[in-house]
Amino acid sequence: MIAFVLVSHSRAVAAGVREMALQMTGGVVPVIACGGMSDGGLGTDACVIADAIRSLAQNEGVLVLCDLGSAILSAEQALDFLEENEKSGVRIADAPFLEGAVLGAIQASAGSSLQEVFETAEGARDLRKLG
Amino acid sequence: MIAFVLVSHSRAVAAGVREMALQMTGGVVPVIACGGMSDGGLGTDACVIADAIRSLAQNEGVLVLCDLGSAILSAEQALDFLEENEKSGVRIADAPFLEGAVLGAIQASAGSSLQEVFETAEGARDLRKLG
Numbered sequence: 255m256i257a258f259v260l261v262s263h264s265r266a267v268a269a270g271v272r273e274m275a276l277q278m279t280g281g282v283v284p285v286i287a288c289g290g291m292s293d294g295g296l297g298t299d300a301c302v303i304a305d306a307i308r309s310l311a312q313n314e315g316v317l318v319l320c321d322l323g324s325a326i327l328s329a330e331q332a333l334d335f336l337e338e339n340e341k342s343g344v345r346i347a348d349a350p351f352l353e354g355a356v357l358g359a360i361q362a363s364a365g366s367s368l369q370e371v372f373e374t375a376e377g378a379r380d381l382r383k384l385g
Numbered sequence: 386m387i388a389f390v391l392v393s394h395s396r397a398v399a400a401g402v403r404e405m406a407l408q409m410t411g412g413v414v415p416v417i418a419c420g421g422m423s424d425g426g427l428g429t430d431a432c433v434i435a436d437a438i439r440s441l442a443q444n445e446g447v448l449v450l451c452d453l454g455s456a457i458l459s460a461e462q463a464l465d466f467l468e469e470n471e472k473s474g475v476r477i478a479d480a481p482f483l484e485g486a487v488l489g490a491i492q493a494s495a496g497s498s499l500q501e502v503f504e505t506a507e508g509a510r511d512l513r514k515l516g
Binding site: 262263264265266267268269270271273274277289296320321322323325326346348350351352353356378379380382383384 | 512515
């Protein structure tokens with residue numbers, strides 16, 4: 255199963271999107287929310303992201319989703335903290351945060367590969383919500 | 386000033402994205418978070434959305450952002466609850482939820498028109514976060 259790390263500047267947003275992804279997949283997809291700073295303020299923390307990725311090492315791959323460009327920078331910094339074997343199955347998606355997490359998790363729940371989940375998450379930018 | 390209504394299935398997501406939009410615009414843009422059901426569960430409530438739109442009537446326009454397709458349906462239902470004069474300056478954006486809210490609010494904070502803010506929010510789907 256592919257796992258997810260959700261990197262938002264807001265603790266509430268990361269936790270809330272995690273709750274949505276879990277509910278829409280029956281809780282079968284591992285999702286860790288990395289949101290906000292330790293004082294509860296807005297921001298991202300590369301050390302927290304690196305720890306989250308490490309804790310998901312038993313999965314077939316990890317997809318990292320980020321809410322804004324500076325969250326991507328933190329995720330990239332987190333990868334720099336990891337050993338080669340720890341980050342070989344990790345990818346950062348350049349996707350809409352909420353939509354990429356939800357659609358990606360649904361794809362992952364079907365047992366799809368990291369590449370398939372990555373493409374689904376990035377494809378969420380083409381999602382049209384209006385009928 | 387253009388105001389925002391953020392419709393998410395998750396109370397935490399709506400509140401967290403509102404906090405991000407306010408922080409990035411110095412709090413000058415009116416933003417109402419409509420997230421979750423009254424019992425705290427995941428869902429959207431058309432009556433709550435309609436009340437939020439009504440309460441923003443003193444602004445030059447209201448942009449509604451929705452997290453998933455069923456949130457769009459609730460927003461459309463909310464518009465059905467409103468009188469013609471109450472909904473004349475209201476538009477629903479088909480945009481990535483978080484990115485559309487943050488970029489739209491930044492555009493609104495510059496005093497832009499509803500059409501400009503709408504286009505910025507919908508244009509957020511083309512946002513590339515990776516450098």
